[in-house]
Amino acid sequence: MSRHSITERHMRAMLDVVDEARHTTTGEIPPLPLLKGLGQLIPCDIAEFSEIDLPTRRVLASQAVEYGGHYPEPDDTLWWRWKHQHPHCADVERSHGYIDVAQLSDYMGMRDFRNLALYSEYMRPFVNMIVLALPTAPGRIRMYHFSRERTQPFTDRDRLTLQLLRPHINTIYREAARRRREPVQLTPRELDVLRAVANGLSTEAIARQFVVSTSTIRKHLENVFRKLDVSSRTAAVARIFPEPDPEAYGP
Template sequence: MSRHSITTHDLRTMFDVLDEARHDDGDEFPPRSLLSGLGRLIPCDLAGFDEVDNPTRRYLHLQEELYAGDYGDDPHVEAYWRWRHQHPHCRLADQACGRLPVAQNLDYQSAREIRNQAFYTEYLKPVVNTLFVMLPSAPGRIRTYNFSRETSRRFSERDRLVLELLRPHLYAVYREAALRRQAPVRLTVRELDVMRAVADGLGTEAIARQFVVAPSTIRKHLENTFRKLGVSSRTAALARLFPEPEAGT
């Protein structure tokens, strides 16, 4: 086997992991079985999934599966936001909308450089190397499966290739799960039209000109939509109505 190939056993395991996730009727989102299966497929000390909204600095979803080591219970969220600028992958991910190739920490920096940073001592520690596979996401949002090791041992080309092959299927499972958990909401035709205009990036005044109505009318449509959706912002309403207004899809 060449270093850029995977085995028949790997392929069977990949199919099994995806099949199990698609039939997972648990309450967690995305399906917890998907993370567990990936952790078995990619040798690591810690497997995780996180979805972060950069503008609000919030973790929308966070899952972890521990296989070795002691990582404690504190996610050190404040340290992450304080020092994330030191992490090359974080900086690249901010503008990528999920388009970065599968990469690991040691693609960017040596283990010594990583350990000498505050991002390591205050947030990453004891993790030295992490392998990332990003899923498509809207601007300002980062959605990632990650696999961490406490040592400086690199992940193999086999690991990277497995995740590149799985990436579109991971995203499909994510979208299927998102649609299953989305409760139906009844909006009027005009309310939907207004929200589509919001999704296109138009402000209240521009939407009012488009529909030849007063801005106050548009604001009223937005208030009614927010109330029906149980949200308080345009961003949250878009995420609720159109789970995947994703770049590049």
């Protein structure tokens, strides 16, 4: 794949999309003009953004712009039921967003895909999808996805466009989230405990680290959950430490 597949005109259009999104201050996370612009750069029938907390099955954000017509709202219970059928879904979950831009057809032929309940019950009529995942906390999915009814796959230029824009899209998301985020008053010890959770330590390991009882750690976590209005460790970590280290951002 060559950078020369991006023309100067297309590159200017990409920069215009980024510039408009960065100057949008409507409070949406991410800015909706970003999705609209990407849907024009990547010819598709529907462009979507979604962010999901996997342990709680909460949809944290959902945006869609239709280009091919009006499509009914999908039944998300069917996605939860059948998502295991496609290996790309598992890869996105395991990678925490550190995964290359990919089409579903990179993993599975169209005939096999059409035989899945994931397609017939949830994704139909869209036979082609290209996905740009963004880095996020463990237990979350944050991604842009572009779908087509027609069998013609997305092009190398489409894939390269998303690859080149990926760091800019991630920055735009982070800046919008930073503007929107409300301050939460956690005590220094509660922050220490939550940081230990983010590092993967168990309750017992955290108690040993701070030389306190496990019940004390559980009480700190209960207070954190109450203040953040969440019900899981994953959600609490994502609320306070929503982004990985930018310097760790992979290709």
